Amino acid sequence: MREFSQNHMILILQGLGWTMALTLAAMIFGGILGLLVAVLRSSPNRWVSLPSAVLIRLFQGIPLVVVIFMIYFGIARTGYNVSPFVACAVGLSLFAAAFLGEIWRGALLAIPRAQWESADSLGMTSFQMLRIAILPQALRLSAPATVGFLVQLVKATSVCSMVGFVELMRAGQMVNGTTFDSFRVFGIVAALYLLINLPMSFAAKRLEKLKL
Amino acid sequence: MEFGVVLDHLPLLVGGALRGVLYAVGGFVIGIACAALIILGRMAWGRWVTIPSQIFVEIVRNTPFLLQAFFLYFGLAKLGVMMPGYVAAIIIVTFNSAAYATEILRSGMLGIPKGLLEAGDSLGFTALQQFRYVVARPMLRAALPALSGQFIIIMLNTSLLSAIAIPELNYEASNLASTSFRPFEVYVVVAVIYLTLSSVFAGLFALIRRRVSGSWGSERRMQDIV
Amino acid sequence: MSLIELNAVTKSYGSHQVIYDATLSIAAGEVIALIGKSGSGKSTLLRCLNGLEQISGGSLRIAGTPISYEKAKLRALRRKVAIVFQGYNLFPHLTVEDNVALAPRVTGKASGTEALKLAHRYLERVGLADKFRAHPRDLSGGQQQRVAIARALAVQPEILLLDEVTAALDPELVGEVLTVLGELAEQGLTMVLVTHEIAFARRAANRIAFMHQGRLHEVGPAEATISQPRTAELQKFLSAVR
Secondary structure, eight states: OOOOOHHHHHHHHHHHHHHHHHHHHHHHHHHHHHHHHHHHHTOSOHHHHHHHHHHHHHHHHSOHHHHHHHHHHHHHHTTOOOOHHHHHHHHHHHHHHHHHHHHHHHHHHHSOHHHHHHHHHTTOOHHHIIIIIIHHHHHHHTHHHHHHHHHHHHHHGGGGGGGTOOSHHHHHHHHHHHHOOHHHHHHHHHHHHHHHHHHHHHHHHHHHHHHO | OOOHHHHHTHHHHHHHHHHHHHHHHHHHHHHHHHHHHHHHHHHHHTHHHHHHHHHHHHHHHHSOHHHHHHIIIIIHHHTTOOOOHHHHHHHHHHHHHHHHHHHHHHHHHHTSOHHHHHHHHHTTOOHHHIIIIIIHHHHHHHHHHHHHHHHHHHHHHGGGGGGGTOOSHHHHHHHHHHHHSOHHHHHHHHHHHHHHHHHHHHHHHHHHHHHHTSSOOOOOOOOOOO | OEEEEEEEEEEEETTEEEEEEEEEEEETTOEEEEEEOTTSSHHHHHHHTTTSSOOOEEEEEETTEEOOOSHHHHHHHHHHEEEEOTTOOOOTTSOHHHHHHHHHHHTSOOOHHHHHHHHHHHHHHTTOTTOTTOOGGGSOHHHHHHHHHHHHHTTOOSEEEEESTTTTSOHHHHHHHHHHHHHHHHTTOEEEEEOSOHHHHHHHOSEEEEEETTEEEEEEEHHHHHHSOOSHHHHHHHHHHO
């Protein structure tokens, strides 16, 4: 058993760095994929919208930790040696894609039909329509929910500790394991999560009010 | 794919799943009761309840479920507050439910026309009477869709209770994964069990909602996940 | 002794003052109509009388008791001073009779059956004897407003406040509500009403108070005030609404 020291703090801060990295990766890949999910899901063609619908249903019905284990062991089964980071990043990206897709689809649906028609009458293709007229509006409409989801995403990264990836949560557990200074260690970890999340939560609330 | 070993241990997994559901249901019911008390307290005592409860809600909503489990189970033990794992587990599920349900009920209450509240005030109702006769029913009705979504999220989150050694589904799964040498198959079965559970509960809530409301406009909101 | 006594009452929201120096005595049994343009402060003044709005200055006495915003005292005040709103504000999840019986039962400590009897009596009085078990959503606006009046009366208040109670009604439904109010006035209930129905005010009220830019601009006997307005502002208002 050791005293809580500067080195422990550094370990925790490194964990924080990895938490941010995971969040960022999931945001970027999940964001791109989520856009696709939202657009495909809005398609009137059932075969086009089906895969996104399935993705969303899966993440609404299976805990993220189980999904990550499935990815981890699933890839391992094919013979590739997969790092926990990759398994986590893939899992979180899909997770983000599902929920962002659902949020953005809601926003797409909220845009009045007349908007589509006005774009149509300007002689744009449906892709141009989407890109120039509809998406920017939908993104603005969904800004509060999107920012709110980022808080969920940051929290979700903590699940990666369960497959042994050393992000903030895992770093906290490790430091706790050597110092047994549980109250202080988990207190610090909690403070760090709050430090990232609270501003985003407040921003989401602000955006919500601004819109109304 | 080799599911034989896993299916042999199906009763083990189902047992774990039922324990998880038990924690979810217990904690959620107590949590909603707490949330209702918080709302009532806010109506009766204004900011003396609003500010502390807001702080509680924000802390719970902005920290991961797992961390809350560790903090309560290990962190508080350090301060001399020891509790068995199952107590810590039920408290965490309760806290989470209470925090989210408070927000959901609050937004359900926002839908109640201001005039109705004034009508209650003008009839000389106390905060408790106002809550019981004017607020509670429309608030609960408006909150029902979001509450049912929240329950499913809470139920999925019980999978994290394995971190404090609660023998729920995910806990049994990781044991079985390491003893059976069939981890992928184990987690596929586990995923199917969770999917089934969440579908069953979603259907159950839809049934309740139809019984309770009928034509009430349901307010959809993006639920928090972890 | 007057039942309501306003002395130099002011009301502001932050730096925005909406009522200036309102002084007025209202005797028991009197019916006073507050008229004036929208935004002149008449609804705000009315809402001050049962404490829905807190006065910023001056003094306000109801039945000799200075107004207090302490919760228990406010509840006691509201059992003496009932209010009916423009938007009815009936409880949508309760039947008509339960809407009316609720307050007597929970605040007046009447038993369930007593409260229902009371509710039926007042519902009969507003001409809704056949609607006891109906839901508010199944009634017309005029009927809903009459339920709201019955609900206020069931508290057995000393004073009834009415805030533009006919303003949200279709024209053909205004009459039935005004008839009820006219009867109440004849029975000697003290009433303060904010209204746009000048003809009704002239007929049913004892006095009329004209509000203009947050002040009680002209107060006088109903008939004389309408037929011979003294101030230019009231003349202008009356000619505008006619």
